[in-house]
Amino acid sequence: MNLPSFTEPFVVHWFRRDLRWHDNRSLHAALTSGLPVVPLFVFDANILKSLDDRDDARVTFLHQTVSLMAREAQSRGSGLLVAHGTPSEVMKRLLETGQFRAVYANEDYEPYADERDGEVSLLLGGNDVAFHTFTDHxxxxxxxxxxxxxxxxxxxxxxxxxxxxxxxxxxxxAAPSEEHLDQLLQWSAPNLPTFKDLGFEPSDIAFPDAQxxxxxxxxxxxxxxxxxxxxxxxxxxxxxxxxxxxxxxxxxxxxxxxxxxxxxxxxxxxxxxxxxFPHSMIQAFKPQYDRVPWRHDDAHFEAWKNGKTGYPLVDAGMRELRATGFMHNRVRMVVASFLCKHLLLDWRLGERHFAKHLLDFELASNVGGWQWAAGSGCDAAPYFRVFNPTSQLEKFDPDCAYVKTWVPEWGTSHYPAPIVEHKMARQRAIDTYKAALT
Ligand SMILES: Cc1cc2nc3c(=O)[nH]c(=O)nc-3n(C[C@H](O)[C@H](O)[C@H](O)COP(=O)(O)OP(=O)(O)OC[C@H]3O[C@@H](n4cnc5c(N)ncnc54)[C@H](O)[C@@H]3O)c2cc1C
CATH class of the missing domain: 1.25.40.80 (Serine Threonine Protein Phosphatase 5, Tetratricopeptide repeat)
Incomplete structure (x- = not known):
């Protein structure tokens, strides 16, 4: 990262889950701190390397968003510093400027963020640079x-x-950060990293309006x-x-x-x-649920992922997810229940599949939703509540408009037969859970 030489002291607002100029608590505090502000976004190499797909739509969303924000900063005679690397590397580089006085950021509660912020805070503290955080998410x-x-x-x-x-x-x-943007440092920021620099390609998924x-x-x-x-x-x-x-x-x-x-x-x-309860991000919130003997069945897991279970509402949801990065909440509940009850596959498999494809993936809500469906969560559905995917279809998509959108071959000979029979699968789930929990 090539930085110009800074001739005056500055503070940094570090954008993470708060990609907006308006009503932003940390940005507002930075802009009213009395020192000019360098706004920063880091394409975190630790996160990017954990992504499987080169055209991951979240990277495209981020790139589009920070590009727009950089243009906005430029129009005010300033610039958004968009870096690529680990946050600690980027902070070290900023420390070398000799003019760096403080970092302002909004809190991020994920276990990885905790680790990252702990490391950055130690580094900054050792160099007499303050790290201020605010509630905003x-x-x-x-x-x-x-x-x-x-x-x-x-x-x-x-x-x-x-x-x-x-x-x-x-x-x-509201924290009226947008009223103080004249406090952004007047400077010319380096060009944004391209998709190629990041090792990614743009995705063609369309994003919903921010309205x-x-x-x-x-x-x-x-x-x-x-x-x-x-x-x-x-x-x-x-x-x-x-x-x-x-x-x-x-x-x-x-x-x-x-x-x-x-x-x-x-x-x-x-x-x-x-x-x-950070451990509940990977373990059952109710520990006894980790005794459920999950089945291992690659064919069934593949059928679920690809929307080929023979249950139209499940298949429509799984295909909507792949095509758009979104799935309706009712359908999320149905497909999740189907995986961990009908197929008796570990909820963590489904949670990771959602984590890979959902544009809105948030660890806390995703694990919460999955553990709710598996029965193992803090305020979960009881284990013997097994959604019937056919009655869910009749109730929530009675004219099959949703199914027809995502499963065009439904009702033809090309549509697969159900991979499990509902009555058997329901009873198998109840018996297996019951035996494991008592
Ligand atoms: C198995 C499963 C996994 C899920 N994974 C995620 C996830 O990774 N990220 C995520 O944001 N939501 C997740 N949800 C919750 C919910 O499905 C989505 O928030 C919702 O579908 C998003 O659509 P919307 O913006 O139209 O929501 P709306 O219904 O319009 O709700 C408004 C907002 O409220 C919040 N919200 C809504 N429902 C929930 C909920 N049950 N739990 C927490 N927040 C909620 C979301 O931020 C949402 O944007 C999951 C639910 C299930 C059952």
Whole structure:
């Protein structure tokens, strides 16, 4: 990374899950710190090397987003520093400038982020550079919504009640970073790394707009479970990368739909669970569920991944995921239940498959959703609740509009027969879970 020589002291705002100029807590604090701000985004080599697909759509989303942000910075006589490397390498390079005084960043609660920030914080501390962090990715930070005795909630309903009781005006107060952009350092940033520099290729997946459709939110309680209509907001990728502010979203929830707001609180809940129980990202939250003797069946796993199980709602969902990087929530529940109940395959296999393909992949919500389906999660469906994929289809896609979109050969001789028989698979799941848990 070639940096120009800096002639005056500066601070850095490090963009991570907060890719926006407006209503950004850490950016606002940096811009009002009294020193000019160098905005930074790092294409983290540690994360990039863990991705399997060279055309991973998340990399394209990031590249497009930071390119737009860089243009915006340029139009203000400044620049966005977009680096490629490990965060520690990039910070070391900034330390060499001799003018680097502090880093401002928003909190990130994933176990990897914890490790990364610990390393960066040590490095900066050893060089007298401060590392300031702020709550921005969630409305209420992990550790804020706790039981009266200070312990974390593990059940959603009491968490949600306490979330409401604990909510203060400042939780939703906007941080008007966009009003202080004149405090960005006036400089010319190096060119952005290209896809080739990053070792990737652009994906052709289309991304949803970073906008909340108020009509959808108002009708949410009625339309949220129907996968064939635009009945949910589709903002998950924007909350994931911070291209939308969670505070703005929550305020819309308060105004237009309690039901929708509740979904945003689920998001806070799962982040809090991840922070309090990081081991549950790879182990069953209820440890006895790790005794379930999962089957090993590559053919069934492949059929599930490729949308060829012979159950149309499952297949439609799996194909939607591959084609768009998105899957409707109702269908996520059905395909997840199908994998760990009907096929008796380890929920972690499904969780990793989602992690690879979902544009909105968030470790906390993904593991939360998977452990809910497997029965092993903190506030999970009981093990004997096995979704019937055929009645789910009849209930939520009665005219098969969703299925017909994603499984055009359904109803013809080209469509596969069911890979497991429902009644047998359901009973096998209940018996196996029961034996393992008692
Ligand atoms: C097995 C499984 C895996 C999942 N993996 C993820 C994931 O990796 N990332 C992710 O953001 N969501 C995940 N979800 C939750 C949910 O399916 C998605 O958030 C939702 O489908 C996104 O669509 P939307 O933006 O239209 O949501 P809307 O229904 O419009 O909801 C608004 C927002 O609320 C949040 N939200 C909604 N439902 C949930 C929920 N159950 N848990 C936590 N947050 C929620 C999301 O940020 C969403 O964008 C998963 C659910 C299941 C069952």
């Amino acid at each position: 969630v409305v209420q930070a992990p550790g804020e919504v706790v039981k009266p005795d200070g312990n974390p909630y593990t059940v959603f309903t009491p968490f949600s009640k306490r979330w409401h009781a604990n909510l203060k005006e400042e939780h939703l107060r 909340v459709d108020l009509q959808v939110v108002r009708n949410y309680a009625e339309t949220r479970d129907i996968p064939s209509v635009r009945g949910t907001s589709r903002i998950s990728v924007h909350l994931r990368f911070g291209t939308l502010s969670i505070r703005e979203a929550a305020k819309l929830g308060f105004k237009h739909s309690d039901k929708w707001l509740t979904e945003l609180i689920w998001r806070d809940f799962y982040q809090a669970i991840m922070r309090a």
